[in-house]
Amino acid sequence: MIVADCVHRHKEQRGLETYFLTGTDEHGINIERAAERAGRTPQEQADFVVSYFTKMTSAFSLDSDHGGYDIFMRTTYPFHAEGVTKFWREVVKSKTPKGREAIYKGHYEGWFCAPCAAYKTEDEYTKPEQPDQPPLCLIHEAPLDRVSEESYFFRLSDFGDALLELYEERPDFIRPEARRNEVMSFVRGGLQDLSVSRLKSSVKWGIPVPDDPAHTIYVWFDALTNYITAIGYGNEEREQAVGFEKFWPALHMVGKDILRFHAVYWPAFLMAAKVPLPRGVMAHGMWVDQVGRKMSKTLGNTVELDVLQRHFPIDAIRYFCLREMVFGQDGRFGYESLIDRTNSDLASGLGNLSSRTLTMIDRYCEGRVASGRIPEEKLLLAKRSGIDTDETTIAGFVEHARDDFLLHFDNYAFSRALETAWSIVARVDKMISDAKPWDLAKDENQRETLNAVLYRAAESLRWLCVLLYPVMPESAQGIYTQLGLGAAGKNSSLAAIDPAQLKWGGLEKGTRIGEVKPLFPRIEKGKLMSEIKSESSTGIHATEADAVPGAKAEKTQPLPPMRHATEADAVPGQAEVLSTANAQRAEQLSIEGLIDINDFTKVELRVGEVLTAERIPKADKLLLLSVDLGEDKPRQILAGIALHYEPEKLVGRKIAVVSNLKPRKLRGFESQGMLLAASVGEEGKPVLATFTEEVPNGARLK
Numbered sequence: 001m002i003v004a005d006c007v008h009r010h011k012e013q014r015g016l017e018t019y020f021l022t023g024t025d026e027h028g029i030n031i032e033r034a035a036e037r038a039g040r041t042p043q044e045q046a047d048f049v050v051s052y053f054t055k056m057t058s059a060f061s062l063d064s065d066h067g068g069y070d071i072f073m074r075t076t077y078p079f080h081a082e083g084v085t086k087f088w089r090e091v092v093k094s095k096t097p098k099g100r101e102a103i104y105k106g107h108y109e110g111w112f113c114a115p116c117a118a119y120k121t122e123d124e125y126t127k128p129e130q131p132d133q134p135p136l137c138l139i140h141e142a143p144l145d146r147v148s149e150e151s152y153f154f155r156l157s158d159f160g161d162a163l164l165e166l167y168e169e170r171p172d173f174i175r176p177e178a179r180r181n182e183v184m185s186f187v188r189g190g191l192q193d194l195s196v197s198r199l200k201s202s203v204k205w206g207i208p209v210p211d212d213p214a215h216t217i218y219v220w221f222d223a224l225t226n227y228i229t230a231i232g233y234g235n236e237e238r239e240q241a242v243g244f245e246k247f248w249p250a251l252h253m254v255g256k257d258i259l260r261f262h263a264v265y266w267p268a269f270l271m272a273a274k275v276p277l278p279r280g281v282m283a284h285g286m287w288v289d290q291v292g293r294k295m296s297k298t299l300g301n302t303v304e305l306d307v308l309q310r311h312f313p314i315d316a317i318r319y320f321c322l323r324e325m326v327f328g329q330d331g332r333f334g335y336e337s338l339i340d341r342t343n344s345d346l347a348s349g350l351g352n353l354s355s356r357t358l359t360m361i362d363r364y365c366e367g368r369v370a371s372g373r374i375p376e377e378k379l380l381l382a383k384r385s386g387i388d389t390d391e392t393t394i395a396g397f398v399e400h401a402r403d404d405f406l407l408h409f410d411n412y413a414f415s416r417a418l419e420t421a422w423s424i425v426a427r428v429d430k431m432i433s434d435a436k437p438w439d440l441a442k443d444e445n446q447r448e449t450l451n452a453v454l455y456r457a458a459e460s461l462r463w464l465c466v467l468l469y470p471v472m473p474e475s476a477q478g479i480y481t482q483l484g485l486g487a488a489g490k491n492s493s494l495a496a497i498d499p500a501q502l503k504w505g506g507l508e509k510g511t512r513i514g515e516v517k518p519l520f521p522r523i524e525k526g527k528l529m530s531e532i533k534s535e536s537s538t539g540i541h542a543t544e545a546d547a548v549p550g551a552k553a554e555k556t557q558p559l560p561p562m563r564h565a566t567e568a569d570a571v572p573g574q575a576e577v578l579s580t581a582n583a584q585r586a587e588q589l590s591i592e593g594l595i596d597i598n599d600f601t602k603v604e605l606r607v608g609e610v611l612t613a614e615r616i617p618k619a620d621k622l623l624l625l626s627v628d629l630g631e632d633k634p635r636q637i638l639a640g641i642a643l644h645y646e647p648e649k650l651v652g653r654k655i656a657v658v659s660n661l662k663p664r665k666l667r668g669f670e671s672q673g674m675l676l677a678a679s680v681g682e683e684g685k686p687v688l689a690t691f692t693e694e695v696p697n698g699a700r701l702k
């Protein structure tokens with residue numbers, strides 16, 4: 001949602017009218033069951049969950065009141081049902097590319113995951129340990145339902161060629177490339193017809209099949225349609241208010257776990273209903289934890305939105321999301337790295353540049369932006385003080401960075417775009433340290449040089465505000481106001497300034513700057529981490545799940561913290577099953593001394609290549625190694641193998657490394673990992689673990 005919000009704000013800046021939709025699909029067996037257990041009607045249950053989501057989107061400034069989404073779409077809105085009904089009828093009327101009815105009645109039998117709202121094929125579930133138990137969904141680790149009943153089918157099997165043609169003709173229909181390939185090979189493997197209804201006797205909570213009320217429409221068929229019903233498909237009033245013609249086709253941004261629904265089923269439905277296809281489907285990756293594990297309730301490594309929101313500025317979270325994840329790939333999340341990024345890039349980087357520039361303008365120029373021009377007769381003097389007298393050098397740099405930024409942004413390469421913006425921060429920082437305004441200020445003859453340096457810094461900041469507004473709306477606007485530019489009138493809001501139209505020199509001389517305030521206070525890492533940890537173990541997690549009656553009892557059990565992340569988890573029955581399973585495991589451990597697979601996966605082992613190795617003075621057992629683990633920079637690792645290995649002979653060798661060990665100091669050197677070696681004989685002679693086949697650096701040992 002944050003990424004979509006950034007794209008929406010950026011497009012608006014560029015002068016494009018956008019309609020930003022997010023929301024919830026609210027039908028189906030999953031909600032029906034949760035409602036039953038919570039003693040609510042399904043509608044009450046949906047309202048309850050949505051109130052939690054909208055509370056969160058508001059807390060994260062993503063709602064309409066904060067300039068975020070245009071609609072929080074709910075599939076229980078009556079106009080949606082109207083649109084779905086029309087859409088279904090269009091599909092029923094149509095023929096497949098092979099000339100057959102697109103929808104027919106048949107009989108379905110299979111394993112169904114309620115939280116996924118999808119039937120599961122054999123490679124999508126784990127077989128049960130006992131033959132009489134149902135299999136578990138790989139995504140939800142929840143038991144599947146055996147479903148066998150009359151059902152309407154969508155003849156998806158007839159759409160394979162048409163879909164492949166679409167992917168071929170429009171290579172950017174599915175992004176990123178790797179996901180496109182996955183989808184294409186899935187379609188090439190042959191498509192099966194899709195069950196698109198359930199008998200009302202098994203799923204009541206859904207939109208009735210038009211002209212056959214004994215059936216309800218399959219939740220995905222209903223849910224996907226929300227993208228067009230929200231803007232007016234099938235409802236005159238909505239069409240007038242928003243405009244289907246105006247905003248369709250749209251771009252979809254979805255998690256990679258629901259890509260198939262958006263990139264295969266949805267276009268096929270649309271083809272059948274003769275509605276234009278979306279502009280494209282952009283699949284984003286998932287957040288994994290700091291050591292690369294999938295976040296899961298069983299591992300207890302999920303992130304609580306309310307913890308995040310309580311302890312971090314929203315803009316820091318937004319910045320982190322876009323900067324840390326290569327969009328389309330999985331990204332690693334950890335509170336520590338969020339703190340590090342906030343401190344280095346925001347507090348020390350952008351924030352420091354902004355406050356030092358503005359403080360100097362306040363101190364040396366009486367709070368007004370002075371002219372950036374150095375008169376002819378002062379040029380030589382300026383040059384002697386070490387500043388580039390040619391203003392177009394920095395102007396050119398900033399313009400070029402802006403162009404790159406826009407290019408990356410349009411390509412969804414947000415991380416690269418932000419890197420580019422921070423190259424401006426670094427460049428201006430360097431200009432300031434080189435020119436030393438605090439020295440220039442002592443020399444009245446250098447007045448114009450000082451003014452020019454401060455002008456360039458302030459003008460660069462103005463550009464950064466415009467570029468960064470979509471990512472950090474509040475902070476960018478904050479700096480902009482401090483620059484004296486946020487006042488009412490033309491150009492008061494960054495939302496309306498097109499970065500492509502920026503011209504160097506736009507900051508007018510004489511502009512009175514605003515009150516200088518620090519925008520990104522440094523976070524005390526140790527203090528905040530212990531706060532977060534203590535909250536996690538006392539269980540202050542204000543998720544809606546906690547409010548579900550019946551889930552309460554479970555909280556008293558000593559289970560891993562942060563388990564109640566989703567609505568589905570609030571189902572008491574499931575919680576009981578999980579806690580029983582945990583109890584059994586604990587018992588096993590104490591009796592047999594065995595560890596669970598989850599304990600093992602806590603240790604991250606990776607392939608490393610020794611780049612350099614050297615002895616450490618006065619430490620005859622230790623070698624200082626730099627080891628390439630396929631990361632940005634090599635790790636420094638100390639190993640007690642000097643008595644048995646010549647440093648020269650280790651260079652180029654592939655070894656196994658524990659890569660998620662806390663760094664330790666040994667003899668004044670930080671060791672960022674540990675090698676694996678067999679310990680042989682009485683004196684424990686180390687023999688390094690190694691590989692006899694080709695293996696890339698960074699590969700994980702499992």
Ligand SMILES: [Zn+2]
Pocket residue numbers: 113114115116117137138139140141
């Ligand atoms: Zn599932």
